[in-house]
Amino acid sequence: MRLVLVFLLSIVFLVSCQSKAETSKSVDMYNASGDMVGTAQLLEQPDGVQIKLKLEGLTPGFHGIHVHEYAKCEGPDFKSAGNHLDPEGKEHGLMHPKGSHLGDLPNIEADGGGLVDAELMLPRATLKEGKMSLLRGEGTSLIVTDSQDDGVSQPSGNSGSRIICGKINSGDKEASTESPTDPTEFNEKQEE
Numbered sequence: 576m577r578l579v580l581v582f583l584l585s586i587v588f589l590v591s592c593q594s595k596a597e598t599s600k601s602v603d604m605y606n607a608s609g610d611m612v613g614t615a616q617l618l619e620q621p622d623g624v625q626i627k628l629k630l631e632g633l634t635p636g637f638h639g640i641h642v643h644e645y646a647k648c649e650g651p652d653f654k655s656a657g658n659h660l661d662p663e664g665k666e667h668g669l670m671h672p673k674g675s676h677l678g679d680l681p682n683i684e685a686d687g688g689g690l691v692d693a694e695l696m697l698p699r700a701t702l703k704e705g706k707m708s709l710l711r712g713e714g715t716s717l718i719v720t721d722s723q724d725d726g727v728s729q730p731s732g733n734s735g736s737r738i739i740c741g742k743i744n745s746g747d748k749e750a751s752t753e754s755p756t757d758p759t760e761f762n763e764k765q766e767e
């Protein structure tokens with residue numbers, strides 16, 4: 576009986592911990608036309624946040640990818656997401672002596688078929704609370720650009736236009752701000 580009680584208490588403890596400090600996050604990625612073109616799995620690690628990225632439909636070759644300030648992916652230009660996430664007031668670029676932005680990531684490469692299957696690391700970042708959190712405020716976003724990031728040019732490494740965007744935010748907040756009935760979404764579900 577006592578063992579059962581301890582067991583139940585530890586489950587309650589684990590569940591309550593998970594709801595406060597998130598350790599993983601699944602992000603849906605959309606192109607400028609609003610089509611879902613992949614996912615990013617974010618995982619809290621001791622030295623930062625790991626990002627497992629799967630995308631399709633890109634131009635073969637290298638593309639820039641960055642975490643941006645706001646969880647707003649309004650197409651087609653995704654300017655709504657703001658600048659690169661930079662809570663420390665640094666310069667842009669992984670190769671810049673005064674860099675880098677917290678949201679700066681190495682370029683990703685799409686293969687001949689336009690597919691990306693990459694594992695990236697965002698050192699210093701966290702999914703927990705605090706200055707370096709990707710879920711701070713209303714959240715942030717993950718954006719892929721047309722061209723590759725040169726690693727030094729200001730403010731964003733000459734990486735071209737923003738082509739894919741995914742919101743990194745807590746699911747609860749999103750549910751409360753979005754309208755419950757979206758006719759387009761309903762139609763899409765009906766077609767499936």
Ligand SMILES: [Zn+2]
Binds near residue numbers: 641676678
């Ligand atoms: Zn940057």
